[in-house]
Amino acid sequence: xxxxxxxxxxxxxxxxxxxxxxxxxxxxxxxxxxxxxxxxxxxxxxxxxxxxxxxxxxxxxxxxxxxxxxxxxxxxxxxxxxxxxxxxxxxxxxxxxxxxxxxxxxxxxxxxxxxxxxxxxxxxxxxxxxxxxxxxxxxxxxxxxxxxxxxxxxxxxxxxxxxxxxxxxxxxxxxxxxxxxxxxxxxxxxxxxxxxxxxxxxxxxxxxxxxxxxxxxxxxxxxxxxxxxxxxxxxxxxxxxxxxxxxxxxxxxxxxxxxxxxxxxxxxxxxxxxxxxxxxxxx
Amino acid sequence: xxxxxxxxxxxxxxxxxxxxxxxxxxxxxxxxxxxxxxxxxxxxxxxxxxxxxxxxxxxxxxxxxxxxxxxxxxxxxxxxxxxxxxxxxxxxxxxxxxxxxxxxxxxxxxxxxxxxxxxxxxxxxxxxxxxxxxxxxxxxxxxxxxxxxxxxxxxxxxxxxxxxxxxxxxxxxxxxxxxxxxxxxxxxxxxxxxxxxxxxxxxxxxxxxxxxxxxxxxxxxxxxxxxxxxxxxxxxxxxxxxxxxxxxxxxxxxxxxxxxxxxxxxxxxxxxxxxxxxxxxxxxxxxxxxxxxxxxxxxxxxxxxxxxxxxxxxxxxxxxxxxxxxxxxxxxxxxxxxxxxxxxxxxxxxxxxxxxxxxxxxxxxxxxxxxxxxxxxxxxxxxxxxxxxxxxxxxxxxxxxxxxxxxxxxxxxxxxxxxxxxxxxxxxxxxxxxxxxxxxxxxxxxxxxxxxxxxxxxxxxxxxxxxxxxxxxxxxxxxxxxxxxxxxxxxxxxxxxxxxxxxxxxxxxxxxxxxxx
Numbered sequence: 125x126x127x128x129x130x131x132x133x134x135x136x137x138x139x140x141x142x143x144x145x146x147x148x149x150x151x152x153x154x155x156x157x158x159x160x161x162x163x164x165x166x167x168x169x170x171x172x173x174x175x176x177x178x179x180x181x182x183x184x185x186x187x188x189x190x191x192x193x194x195x196x197x198x199x200x201x202x203x204x205x206x207x208x209x210x211x212x213x214x215x216x217x218x219x220x221x222x223x224x225x226x227x228x229x230x231x232x233x234x235x236x237x238x239x240x241x242x243x244x245x246x247x248x249x250x251x252x253x254x255x256x257x258x259x260x261x262x263x264x265x266x267x268x269x270x271x272x273x274x275x276x277x278x279x280x281x282x283x284x285x286x287x288x289x290x291x292x293x294x295x296x297x298x299x300x301x302x303x304x305x306x307x308x309x310x311x312x313x314x315x316x317x318x319x320x321x322x323x324x325x326x327x328x329x330x331x332x333x334x335x336x337x338x339x340x341x342x343x344x345x346x347x348x349x350x351x352x353x354x355x356x357x358x359x360x361x362x363x364x365x366x367x368x369x370x371x372x373x374x375x376x377x378x379x380x381x382x383x384x385x386x387x388x389x390x391x392x393x394x395x396x397x398x399x400x401x402x403x404x405x406x407x
Numbered sequence: 408x409x410x411x412x413x414x415x416x417x418x419x420x421x422x423x424x425x426x427x428x429x430x431x432x433x434x435x436x437x438x439x440x441x442x443x444x445x446x447x448x449x450x451x452x453x454x455x456x457x458x459x460x461x462x463x464x465x466x467x468x469x470x471x472x473x474x475x476x477x478x479x480x481x482x483x484x485x486x487x488x489x490x491x492x493x494x495x496x497x498x499x500x501x502x503x504x505x506x507x508x509x510x511x512x513x514x515x516x517x518x519x520x521x522x523x524x525x526x527x528x529x530x531x532x533x534x535x536x537x538x539x540x541x542x543x544x545x546x547x548x549x550x551x552x553x554x555x556x557x558x559x560x561x562x563x564x565x566x567x568x569x570x571x572x573x574x575x576x577x578x579x580x581x582x583x584x585x586x587x588x589x590x591x592x593x594x595x596x597x598x599x600x601x602x603x604x605x606x607x608x609x610x611x612x613x614x615x616x617x618x619x620x621x622x623x624x625x626x627x628x629x630x631x632x633x634x635x636x637x638x639x640x641x642x643x644x645x646x647x648x649x650x651x652x653x654x655x656x657x658x659x660x661x662x663x664x665x666x667x668x669x670x671x672x673x674x675x676x677x678x679x680x681x682x683x684x685x686x687x688x689x690x691x692x693x694x695x696x697x698x699x700x701x702x703x704x705x706x707x708x709x710x711x712x713x714x715x716x717x718x719x720x721x722x723x724x725x726x727x728x729x730x731x732x733x734x735x736x737x738x739x740x741x742x743x744x745x746x747x748x749x750x751x752x753x754x755x756x757x758x759x760x761x762x763x764x765x766x767x768x769x770x771x772x773x774x775x776x777x778x779x780x781x782x783x784x785x786x787x788x789x790x791x792x793x794x795x796x797x798x799x800x801x802x803x804x805x806x807x808x809x810x811x812x813x814x815x816x817x818x819x820x821x822x823x824x825x826x827x828x829x830x831x832x833x834x835x836x837x838x839x840x841x842x843x844x845x846x847x848x849x850x851x852x853x854x855x856x857x858x859x860x861x862x863x864x865x866x867x868x869x870x871x872x873x874x875x876x877x878x879x880x881x882x883x884x885x886x887x888x889x890x891x892x893x894x895x896x897x898x899x900x901x902x903x904x905x906x907x908x909x910x911x912x913x914x915x916x917x918x919x920x921x922x923x924x
Contacts, residue, residue, distance in 0.1 A: 186905055
């Protein structure tokens with residue numbers, strides 16, 4: 125029996141010798157190359173945005189999606205050409221330049237609706253050569269985004285596969301399902317104001333965010349092809365200090381003042397303090 | 408020193424066939440003359456085989472089955488002549504524009520490049536064929552001998568040095584193009600070939616028919632050499648197509664545009680040039696509805712007679728298919744308002760640019776492909792809504808303009824150093840365009856409640872106002888008070904959001920400008 129199995133195996137290997145080097149060896153897929161988001165805490169958690177894959181970042185308004193987008197664009201436009209497909213014309217060039225985005229290397233398509241946005245992102249992905257392509261549908265009505273057929277997301281995934289492009293989608297709800305290589309859920313935790321006790325008088329004229337010093341956000345990995353959770357049986361208790369940390373908090377600051385010279389009056393409600401305590405002790 | 412002669416037989420027919428390649432292999436007749444008495448001016452060999460002869464009326468020619476009848480058009484001949492010159496200039500810079508169907512080339516020194524005269528002749532024929540012209544080529548050390556032989560034989564004809572007289576001996580005198588009176592004299596003398604003309608004594612010939620006879624004698628004996636009158640290379644690349652039936656739809660129009668672009672690109676390519684810009688002029692069919700309209704104001708409206716469309720490219724392009732796609736997208740966005748009768752396309756030439764990528768440089772979009780992608784996106788979202796943003800020197804928070812997106816060359820320093828201040832993570836602003844109208848309730852000089860989009864929110868924190876104004880010296884001035892508000896989004900997660908609202912002091916209204924996201 126064993127000899128017949130071995131001969132059969134030898135026969136298959138010799139037949140496929142020219143095409144498949146070792147047909148009985150399980151080949152491990154190499155992890156996709158990643159690019160940094162520009163936010164150190166987030167990069168540490170997720171490892172970066174995967175090239176050749178779809179990354180979906182979702183969350184309610186003011187949850188930090190735009191800040192991550194600008195940070196990623198700032199990181200990429202230093203060395204590559206990027207594209208932003210803006211479904212609701214919500215991109216603010218002044219804010220993005222303050223975040224470090226090199227605007228001459230950013231192709232911005234100001235769409236009016238989802239249909240235009242999906243057509244544009246399809247054109248850009250098939251044109252090729254972009255390091256990062258962002259599709260911003262975060263302000264589009266959730267009801268309409270839900271109606272986007274799943275095959276549209278499959279087509280986008282196929283278009284970006286085997287290319288060095290990062291496809292980043294910003295939305296309010298997860299839509300791409302299994303088509304996404306990385307899914308992040310964002311939430312906002314606290315805003316910091318300093319106008320009442322600011323020690324130094326502002327010398328610049330008014331621009332957005334000059335009265336707001338910053339905000340704290342949280343990000344949670346919902347799905348990632350880069351990192352896998354350890355399997356856990358139902359009857360098994362949750363491990364304290366699980367090796368897979370899926371949540372991270374990060375701080376985004378306003379760009380107008382030197383925060384070292386400013387005394388904050390932070391308006392943290394009681395529940396946020398409790399949440400902070402929870403973060404320190406996950407158990 | 409050697410000279411080459413290029414001759415285009417049946418020039419008018421070839422010019423017509425060049426603009427409509429599908430009629431080349433059909434019986435073709437060109438008609439001209441005062442309307443309506445059109446007469447057949449030229450026929451190709453297929454038409455003459457079925458019995459059509461020059462001089463017939465157009466009606467009589469139309470009796471023959473399968474005959475294609477086209478008017479004799481000067482624009483087509485001019486375009487074909489320009490193409491012939493382009494082919495000649497692609498071989499040598501020293502070219503004489505001898506006649507509309509003939510050009511002469513100085514071939515001195517070209518054997519080092521092409522190795523032999525046979526190769527030169529083959530190259531000339533090949534390049535003319537690429538431009539839609541089937542030509543006769545002859546090469547000789549005597550410029551006039553080359554010209555006469557090109558008219559006589561399809562070639563390529565290469566005359567060895569010293570064999571000029573022998574090569575011309577059997578050719579008819581008519582090939583020397585004598586004046587009508589002189590041709591009659593030669594006929595009465597029985598001089599029918601170049602050999603018999605060359606045998607006549609020069610002095611006696613001079614006494615009888617003058618200097619013109621002596622000149623023809625020199626040509627017939629292969630000794631009438633002269634220097635070339637060099638033509639300056641033209642930089643005007645234009646093709647025209649006049650239609651018998653006006654074209655209304657974009658599909659047949661793009662077919663015609665493709666034909667013109669193919670011709671232009673072939674001409675430019677023969678001169679090692681590429682297209683930097685395209686100017687398209689479409690002559691529209693005149694409309695008569697206005698003239699018969701009883702309403703006076705409608706009759707006074709002047710309808711456009713021509714339609715102009717221009718395409719300026721960020722880098723020179725050689726691909727006719729790419730240019731056609733770009734033109735088509737442009738015409739789809741802005742179509743002509745009436746059927747088209749005539750097309751005139753002019754190309755602005757430029758040196759083609761060569762791009763070389765680097766192994767260690769990041770991939771960038773292919774410039775040609777990117778141009779097409781941009782045009783397609785512009786067709787979807789509008790031309791003003793695609794590009795890269797450029798901040799304007801203004802205090803207005805939303806002051807920017809869109810500029811055309813272009814990719815920097817890989818040779819330039821692509822990797823930029825990250826500025827210190829950009830390395831920090833910064834909160835970003837998300838605009839609402841156009842700003843949403845809002846209602847704000849104040850208490851004690853601070854906003855406590857705001858409503859927009861049909862919903863009402865309580866204000867938890869408010870900072871402001873920040874008063875700003877600008878462009879007071881212009882009509883479109885602005886003046887506003889800005890507030891940053893933290894709203895209690897009860898029932899939503901997160902429960903709070905920070906918005907920027909402004910009070911427009913000129914309109915006396917509140918607007919939501921955006922949010923901090």
